[in-house]
Amino acid sequence: MCEAAAYILKDGKEELLLQDVDLIEPDGDDLRLVSIFGEQKTVKASIHSLNLVDHKVILVEK
Amino acid sequence: MCEAAAYILKDGKEELLLQDVDLIEPDGDDLRLVSIFGEQKTVKASIHSLNLVDHKVILVEK
Numbered sequence A, B: 001m002c003e004a005a006a007y008i009l010k011d012g013k014e015e016l017l018l019q020d021v022d023l024i025e026p027d028g029d030d031l032r033l034v035s036i037f038g039e040q041k042t043v044k045a046s047i048h049s050l051n052l053v054d055h056k057v058i059l060v061e062k
Helices: none
Strands: A004-010 A013-027 A030-035 A040-043 A045-051 A056-061 B004-010 B013-027 B030-035 B040-043 B045-051 B056-061
Touching: A004 A045, A013 A040, A013 A056, A030 A045, A045 B045, B004 B045, B013 B040, B013 B056, B030 B045
Parallel strands: A004 A056, B004 B056
Antiparallel strands: A004 A013, A013 A030, A013 B045, A030 A040, A045 A056, A045 B013, B004 B013, B013 B030, B030 B040, B045 B056
């Protein structure tokens, strides 16, 4: 599988937001994350960077 | 492997930008993409959405 863990940058620190993320897409002004298990989270953030070989997505608060 | 293909949204259409992408990170005002083969591209864009199970990253022009 090719899912990744999504972290959010808060005060320069990476905080784990959701594991096994499949989808990340805009939801109005927010971002909606959906895991391969169907778990969903919506955050006021944008996608900062990706490291797919490390299975890591970094978001940054808006 | 867990790389993805990066597409850029231009006039509502997805255009393939780089395959086998590992890293995407900000480079000043731009985004730098690096493939698992070391190929690099820099674009004036931001990350719009991800579909990791489909190995797809969508960028949008700034």
